[in-house]
Amino acid sequence: MGFNLKDYSSAASVPSSTSQPLYNIPIPSFLSIGQGKNATWLFTTLALVVGLLALEQSVYRYKKRHLPGATWTIPVIGKFADSMKPTMTGYKKQWDSGALSAISVFNIFIVMASSNEFSRKILNSPTYAEPCLVHSAKQILMSDNWLVVFLTGKGHVDYRRGLNILFTKKALGIYFGIQEQIARKHLARWLAVAAKDPSSQPIMMTARHMNMDTSLRVFCGNHIPEHAALEINDKYWAITQSLELVNFPLAFPGTKVWKACQARKVAMYWLELAASRSKAAMATGAEPECMLEQWVRILSDPSYKGKRDFSDREMAMVVFSFLFASQDAMSSGLIYGFQHLADHPEIMAKVVEEQERVRQGNWESPLTLETLEQMTYLNAVVRESMRVKPPVTMVPYRATKAFPITDNYTVPANSMVIPSFFNSLHDPEVYPEPEAFKPERWLDAQGPANQNPKNYLVFGAGPHRCIGLEYANMNIALVLATAVSMMRWEHEITPLSNEVEIIATLFPKDGCRLKLTPRTHT
Numbered sequence: 001m002g003f004n005l006k007d008y009s010s011a012a013s014v015p016s017s018t019s020q021p022l023y024n025i026p027i028p029s030f031l032s033i034g035q036g037k038n039a040t041w042l043f044t045t046l047a048l049v050v051g052l053l054a055l056e057q058s059v060y061r062y063k064k065r066h067l068p069g070a071t072w073t074i075p076v077i078g079k080f081a082d083s084m085k086p087t088m089t090g091y092k093k094q095w096d097s098g099a100l101s102a103i104s105v106f107n108i109f110i111v112m113a114s115s116n117e118f119s120r121k122i123l124n125s126p127t128y129a130e131p132c133l134v135h136s137a138k139q140i141l142m143s144d145n146w147l148v149v150f151l152t153g154k155g156h157v158d159y160r161r162g163l164n165i166l167f168t169k170k171a172l173g174i175y176f177g178i179q180e181q182i183a184r185k186h187l188a189r190w191l192a193v194a195a196k197d198p199s200s201q202p203i204m205m206t207a208r209h210m211n212m213d214t215s216l217r218v219f220c221g222n223h224i225p226e227h228a229a230l231e232i233n234d235k236y237w238a239i240t241q242s243l244e245l246v247n248f249p250l251a252f253p254g255t256k257v258w259k260a261c262q263a264r265k266v267a268m269y270w271l272e273l274a275a276s277r278s279k280a281a282m283a284t285g286a287e288p289e290c291m292l293e294q295w296v297r298i299l300s301d302p303s304y305k306g307k308r309d310f311s312d313r314e315m316a317m318v319v320f321s322f323l324f325a326s327q328d329a330m331s332s333g334l335i336y337g338f339q340h341l342a343d344h345p346e347i348m349a350k351v352v353e354e355q356e357r358v359r360q361g362n363w364e365s366p367l368t369l370e371t372l373e374q375m376t377y378l379n380a381v382v383r384e385s386m387r388v389k390p391p392v393t394m395v396p397y398r399a400t401k402a403f404p405i406t407d408n409y410t411v412p413a414n415s416m417v418i419p420s421f422f423n424s425l426h427d428p429e430v431y432p433e434p435e436a437f438k439p440e441r442w443l444d445a446q447g448p449a450n451q452n453p454k455n456y457l458v459f460g461a462g463p464h465r466c467i468g469l470e471y472a473n474m475n476i477a478l479v480l481a482t483a484v485s486m487m488r489w490e491h492e493i494t495p496l497s498n499e500v501e502i503i504a505t506l507f508p509k510d511g512c513r514l515k516l517t518p519r520t521h522t
């Protein structure tokens with residue numbers, strides 16, 4: 001198909017230095033700005049833009065080399081549209097395209113790793129790659145926060161060692177009673193609402209609220225008043241919503257990041273106060289009743305070796321980081337726990353049978369950490385539920401230098417490199433029928449699931465592996481155990497129940513609609 005450039009030449013401008021047109025380029029009339037300097041400027045600009053666009057494509061192709069991924073990147077924005085509305089189908093397509101694949105978003109070159117080998121390699125190569133929070137997360141967490149400042153190297157290792165003391169078995173024992181009390185309080189509320197309106201209701205927000213209440217009480221005990229806990233919970237949704245891969249970079253009033261920063265300010269105010277009150281309470285010689293108090297007590301122990309002088313703000317920032325790291329992931333794990341059990345009555349029956357056995361018919365008595373550990377089947381349910389629907393499917397890292405990830409591919413320095421967990425957790429060799437919810441696979445010590453612990457990447461791996469993983473597992477199991485003791489739940493399956501909504505972590509698109517009735521014990 002040909003077209004006559006000359007037909008348009010009257011509209012085209014030419015460089016002023018020549019009387020003859022050098023190019024007959026079809027330029028629409030609205031761009032026709034006449035001859036002279038303006039025309040030179042226009043052509044220079046156009047040439048520059050075309051040059052830059054060509055350069056952008058060349059750089060992308062040079063970095064991508066033989067990796068699967070689009071041959072050309074969309075100018076400037078790349079795959080921005082996909083990152084705004086991520087879907088599991090889109091992610092799976094990307095992961096299935098290769099163990100390593102490439103994309104570009106706003107000229108950030110991204111290498112996605114989908115195999116267990118490469119994902120683990122990234123997580124375990126601190127000399128080449130470090131976690132990189134999305135831009136909004138950095139603004140929300142504050143630049144002087146340990147997560148940001150001590151992200152890598154010895155600083156991170158030392159700081160993290162100092163925080164491990166908050167998750168010892170002794171410390172978990174202190175939190176356990178608080179967690180159970182809060183779960184009972186909230187589940188009783190769920191039942192009271194269901195008694196008035198027996199129709200099914202989504203648990204998405206009520207489960208998030210229970211989780212926030214649990215975290216605040218475990219971290220701060222009674223040092224945060226009820227109204228403040230409610231306010232933090234209400235405002236926290238703004239933080240969750242701001243955690244998109246790419247966000248408007250400046251936190252102008254009204255933007256999502258601005259709203260998230262306002263929410264953080266409210267939370268930080270109360271957390272600082274809680275830190276100061278915890279110090280005062282421990283100065284009286286009282287026994288620790290929450291994480292902050294336990295922390296203060298350990299710091300004052302003469303045998304403690306490590307940084308002791310934490311200001312209220314530093315303590316509050318750590319607690320805020322824990323809230324940040326746990327609120328979405330834990331809520332996701334919890335909600336899918338309810339959904340998976342409801343969708344598998346035969347598995348629910350086994351959980352109930354185990355509860356009867358371990359509790360010895362004593363449904364009202366509080367559980368202990370030891371009794372929870374005896375609930376082997378329930379713990380397998382929790383493990384399996386998060387394998388099928390991992391709350392966190394991937395974590396962004398950044399290549400701090402050229403990273404020779406294979407013999408024939410080196411991730412260019414400063415690229416984003418993203419280990420993904422989904423394929424590891426759905427590897428049919430390790431988890432036969434990977435989509436099926438089968439807690440039994442965890443009961444066979446010699447079975448492939450238990451023999452390949454390196455595939456279980458729900459909590460990551462390497463130096464940044466989740467610090468709260470035992471606490472998280474314990475909490476999800478405890479809430480489910482408490483729920484089983486108090487209620488029956490039926491899942492209203494809608495066309496969206498098995499669709500996944502990605503809001504920082506994974507949630508069922510319909511919010512998991514449950515119909516609740518009290519469980520009576522004979």
Ligand code: HEM
Nearest residue numbers: 322325326329330333392459460461464465466467468472
């Ligand atoms: C089901 C719940 C949870 C899931 C699925 C989860 C998952 C993860 C994952 C995948 C990572 C990144 C690991 C890596 O880069 O290798 C992580 C890091 C982290 N998590 Fe969790 N997490 C959960 C709950 C919690 C809780 C309850 C807390 C605190 C109380 C917590 C605190 C952290 C912190 C502080 C980090 C950063 C660790 C570091 O950089 O050293 N998480 N988590």
